[in-house]
Every structure is written in structure tokens, then in C-alpha cells.
Amino acid sequence: MINEIFMPALSSTMTEGKIVSWVKAPGDKIEKGETVVIVESDKADMDVESFYEGYLATIMVPEGESAAVGAAIALVAETEAEIEQAKQQGQSQAAPAPAAASVSKPPEPVAVATNGNGANGATVSSGRTIVSPRARKLAKELKVDLATLKGSGPHGRIVAEDVEAAAGKVSAAPTAPAPVAPAAPAVSAPPVAAKAPAPVAPPAQPGQVVALNTLQQAVVRNMNASLQVPVFRVGYTITTDGLDKLYKQIKSKGVTMTALLAKAVAVTLKKHPILNAYYTEQGINYRSSINVAIAVAMDDGGLITPVLQNADQIDIYTLSRTWKDLVDRSRSKQLQPDEYSTGGFTISNLGMFGVDRFDAILPPGQGAILAVGASRPQVVATTDGMFGVRTQMQVNMTCDHRIVYGADAAAFLKDLAKLIETDAQSLTL
Numbered sequence: 001m002i003n004e005i006f007m008p009a010l011s012s013t014m015t016e017g018k019i020v021s022w023v024k025a026p027g028d029k030i031e032k033g034e035t036v037v038i039v040e041s042d043k044a045d046m047d048v049e050s051f052y053e054g055y056l057a058t059i060m061v062p063e064g065e066s067a068a069v070g071a072a073i074a075l076v077a078e079t080e081a082e083i084e085q086a087k088q089q090g091q092s093q094a095a096p097a098p099a100a101a102s103v104s105k106p107p108e109p110v111a112v113a114t115n116g117n118g119a120n121g122a123t124v125s126s127g128r129t130i131v132s133p134r135a136r137k138l139a140k141e142l143k144v145d146l147a148t149l150k151g152s153g154p155h156g157r158i159v160a161e162d163v164e165a166a167a168g169k170v171s172a173a174p175t176a177p178a179p180v181a182p183a184a185p186a187v188s189a190p191p192v193a194a195k196a197p198a199p200v201a202p203p204a205q206p207g208q209v210v211a212l213n214t215l216q217q218a219v220v221r222n223m224n225a226s227l228q229v230p231v232f233r234v235g236y237t238i239t240t241d242g243l244d245k246l247y248k249q250i251k252s253k254g255v256t257m258t259a260l261l262a263k264a265v266a267v268t269l270k271k272h273p274i275l276n277a278y279y280t281e282q283g284i285n286y287r288s289s290i291n292v293a294i295a296v297a298m299d300d301g302g303l304i305t306p307v308l309q310n311a312d313q314i315d316i317y318t319l320s321r322t323w324k325d326l327v328d329r330s331r332s333k334q335l336q337p338d339e340y341s342t343g344g345f346t347i348s349n350l351g352m353f354g355v356d357r358f359d360a361i362l363p364p365g366q367g368a369i370l371a372v373g374a375s376r377p378q379v380v381a382t383t384d385g386m387f388g389v390r391t392q393m394q395v396n397m398t399c400d401h402r403i404v405y406g407a408d409a410a411a412f413l414k415d416l417a418k419l420i421e422t423d424a425q426s427l428t429l
Contacts (some may be wrong), residue, residue: 001081002057002075002076002078002082002085002086002089003051003052003054003076004072004074004075005036005048005050005072005073005074005075005076005222006046006070006071006072007039007054007061007067007068007069007070007071007072008039008048008069008074009069009070010044011311013333014069015042015068015069015221016063016066016067016068016069016109016214016217017039017066017067017214018039018040018064018214019037019039019040019047019061019062019063019064019065019066019067019070019073020037020040020063020068021026021037021038021136021315021325021351022035022036022037022038022059022062022063023035023037023038023047023136023140023253024037024056025056025059025082026056026058026059027055027056027057028055028056029054029055030050030052030053030054030055030056030076031050031053032050032052032053033050033051033068034048034049034050035048035049035136036048036049036056036074037073037074038136038216040333045333045334047140050076052078054076054078054079055076055079055082055083056074056075056076056079057074057076057082057083057086057087057090058074058075058086058087058089058090058091059074059077059093060072060073060074060075060093060258061073061074061330064215067107067408068148068373069134072093075087075089075090076367081414085164094405102294103147104147104368108306112131113281116379120163124412126149130333132199135158135159135160135162135163136196136206137162139163141175142163142164142167142168144163144167148166148327149162149163149166150162156159157422164171165294170332171211172267175381176235178330188340202279202303203395205364206388209380212301212338213300213301213302215298215300215301215302215303216301216302216303218302219302219303222363222364223361225364226361226363226364229279229364229400229402230400230401230418231362231395231399231400231401232398232399232401232403232406232409233358233398233399234360234396234397234399234406234409234410234413235394235395235397236394236396236413236414236416236417237392237393237395237397237415237417238392238394238395238416238420238421239272239391239392239393239417239420239421240375240391240392240393240420240421241390241391241421242388242420242421242422242423242424243260243264243420243421243424244361244375244426245340245424246260246425246428247260248428250317250428251317253317254317254320254324255320256320256323256324258294258347259269259308259316259323260320260321260427261318261347261372262292262294262308262311262323262347262426263311263312263316263319263427264416264419264420264424264427265292265311265345265347265370265416266292266308267312267313267411267419267426267427268289268412268415268416268419269290269292269312269344270290271310271343271412271415272278272284272411272412272415273287273402273410274286274367274403274408274410275345275367275399275404275409275412276290276344276345276367277344277366277367277403278344278367278378278400278403279367279400279402279403280337284403287344289309289310290310290311290312290313290344290345291306291307291308291309291311291342291344291345291347292307292311292343292344292346292347293305293306293307293308293340293342293343293344293345293347293349293350293363293366294307294323294346294347295347295348295349295360296307296327298301299329299331300388304330304335304340305325305340305346305363306323306326306327306330306335306339306340307338307339307340307342307343308322308326310324310341310406315428316427316428319336327341328385342372343363343366344366345368345369346360346366346368346369346370347361347368347369347370348360348369348371348372348374349370349371349372350373351373351375351393352374353374354374355373355374356373356374356376356394357371357396358396359371359396359398360396361398361400362398362399362400364402367399367400367403367404368397368398368404368409368412369396369397369398370395370397371395371396371397371398372393373393373394373396373397374393374396374411375391375392376391376392376393377390377391378390378391378392380392395413395416397409397412
């Protein structure tokens with residue numbers, strides 16, 4: 001029997017995926033549940049595993065090319081005798097345009113599993129060691145057994161450095177016998193050469209047209225969708241002296257200002273559930289948990305919104321550690337879909353760039369987004385009729401006017417300001 005591996009839907013917004021690398025080569029034996037290919041979705045690189053046992057007969061979408069969700073990307077032969085037949089079948093299926101291939105197969109289930117919570121609801125393998133795509137490719141080149149490695153990355157993830165270290169140990173071992181010793185450096189040399197293809201593409205030159213990557217394309221789709229939503233904006237000035245004092249006190253314990261802002265927003269959302277809700281054709285959907293998403297710019301273009309889940313229930317120290325881990329893995333495109341697509345309220349902070357005030361575009365499926373500007377010393381009138389210096393920041397909230405009204409937004413911002421200005425110490429409880 002000949003089975004197809006399809007391009008999986010790794011997120012709700014994904015329409016096509018790009019092949020980062022094939023872990024298996026044509027003719028290789030494949031076990032059920034074994035990683036076959038690394039796919040770049042809208043915002044992450046994901047391991048794709050086979051639902052079938054057999055032999056990878058033919059690859060229909062090579063590395064670096066894209067395919068629509070649901071399109072066949074490879075054929076798996078159940079026996080070696082069927083490999084040639086599968087190759088011929090692959091050639092015949094490759095004749096039509098990719099779009100036609102994807103249309104002809106929509107009813108069939110996606111025959112893959114992803115190493116995380118895939119949007120297609122497929123059964124996933126969450127207990128095995130996570131390996132970065134670059135580390136997996138490097139291990140294949142250097143013939144390093146990944147099963148023998150212990151990862152040094154986040155959550156025990158095996159990264160390229162682990163593979164290179166293991167390759168160095170392997171190459172050093174054969175140096176005892178004199179005849180073999182000269183060959184050892186030749187084995188250890190490839191790690192340096194293997195890094196050559198890794199550098200990011202050179203900066204765009206004047207007059208050059210650079211195609212959008214998958215992340216940037218996802219941003220375009222989301223922003224276009226947001227134009228269909230009637231929005232309004234409400235600004236507020238918040239004095240941050242109390243928050244700044246608290247930050248200086250606990251900064252040495254690993255607490256970040258981003259985590260403090262997220263915690264303050266989450267606590268305030270508990271009092272204003274309408275700001276954590278979203279519009280549906282059936283009515284207002286009130287979320288059961290408070291998940292705060294925070295916009296992060298990616299080095300290769302586009303942005304992603306890692307999510308601090310249940311931010312109102314987690315202490316500030318754990319929240320800060322979680323945020324650091326999310327940012328590290330977002331920059332290396334290793335977030336799972338539920339770690340960037342489950343936000344109910346978003347914070348976009350440009351204060352670190354010295355921006356005083358800006359408008360943020362409402363993300364699809366959310367009721368509000370808060371734009372945060374820089375904190376600056378300001379001369380203000382005090383309650384005793386004198387003048388004083390206070391550190392203040394401007395925030396500007398964009399809301400979906402179908403479910404959030406001006407009074408709702410104003411009440412939320414008033415309570416957020418009160419928490420930050422007079423009760424910041426409660427954020428550590």
C-alpha cells in the first residue's frame with residue numbers, strides 16, 4: 001500500500017507551509033510516529049511525524065519550497081517492492097499544479113502528527129525529546145545519534161551546540177590507534193563548515209524587492225482581517241513612580257518590567273471581563289482564562305505574540321521566568337501553536353524605543369489591545385496646588401466597538417492606573 005504525507009495545518013491561520021528540511025531521505029525506513037520533515041508554519045518550525053510505517057519512497061515538495069495545507073508532500077511505500085510504484089505515482093501527481101493537488105484531497109485527514117498541540121487536532125507525541133531543526137539536520141550530516149544526547153536548550157531541547165559537542169567527542173575517541181588518528185580531524189571538521197549555510201540572508205539593497213516570509217504573510221492576513229472590525233481608541237496617562245520603585249526592588253530576582261505590566265493588566269481584566277471577551281456571530285464569547293499576549297519583533301521580519309497563560313494566577317517571579325523562556329524560543333521559532341495563538345488581550349510596548357504614544361491594530365479574535373509608551377519625568381500640578389516631577393507613561397487602547405464601549409474602556413484604564421499608581425506592591429503577592 002502507498003500512503004501520502006500531507007502538509008498539516010499547524011495553526012488556525014495557516015494556509016500553506018514551507019519545507020525547512022527533510023529529516024528522512026528517499027529510500028529510508030520510517031517508523032510510525034517518527035519525524036520525517038520540518039515544516040515552517042506561520043510562526044514556528046514544527047516536527048512532522050508519519051502516521052505510517054514503511055519506506056519514504058519519493059519527496060514531492062523539496063526543501064525550501066511551499067505547499068498548500070492538505071497537499072501531498074511525500075509518498076510512503078509499505079514495502080520496499082512498492083517504492084518504484086510510489087515513485088511513478090509521485091511523478092504523475094506532480095504533473096498538475098500544486099493548487100489542483102490540494103483541491104483533489106480535501107476530505108482526507110492530514111496524515112501527520114506534530115510535536116506539540118497542532119491545530120488539526122492530530123494525536124501528538126509530547127513525551128519525547130524536542131530537537132531543533134538545525135540540530136536535527138546537523139546530526140544527520142555528522143552521523144550523531146540524537147537518542148544519546150541530553151539537550152541544553154529550553155525544556156531540555158537538543159540544539160546545534162549539543163550535536164557539535166557530541167561530534168567532537170566522537171571524533172576524539174579514535175585518536176588512540178596511530179593509523180586512525182589522522183582521519184579523526186576530518187570527522188570533527190564538518191561542524192565548522194556546517195555553520196556556513198546558517199547565516200541570515202544579507203540585508204536588502206536599495207531597489208531590491210524581497211519576497212515576504214511566511215511569518216510576514218501571516219501578519220499581512222491578520223492585519224487585513226482587522227480592517228473589517230469597527231474600532232475606537234482611548235488614551236490614558238499613568239504615573240509609574242510606584243511601579244518603577246517596585247521594579248528596582250525585585251529586578252535582581254529576574255523580574256522584568258514586561259512581566260509586571262502583564263500581571264497588572266491580567267489582574268485588572270478580572271474586574272473587566274468584557275475586555276477579555278471577543279465578538280462572534282452568535283454573541284459575546286467570554287473567555288474562561290486570562291491569557292495575556294505580548295508583541296515581540298522577530299529578527300528576520302514580522303512579529304509574534306507569545307502568550308502568558310493564566311497570567312492573573314501566576315506569581316510575578318514565575319511569570320518573568322516563563323516570559324524569558326517564551327521570548328528565547330520565539331526568536332528561534334520553536335513556540336508551540338498554543339503558546340502564540342491563545343491570547344485574549346494583547347500588550348504592544350514600544351516604550352523601550354523612546355516612543356511616547358502610538359496606536360496599535362486590533363488582532364483578530366480579540367476585544368482590545370493596549371499600546372504602551374515610554375515612562376518619562378513630567379512636571380505636573382500636585383493636589384496641594386504646587387508643582388512636582390512625576391514619571392508618567394502614555395497608554396492607548398484600541399477596542400472592538402461591537403462589544404466594548406467607551407465607558408468599558410475608560411473604566412478598565414482607570415482601574416489599571418489605580419493599581420499601578422497606588423497598589424503596585426500587590427503585584428508580588
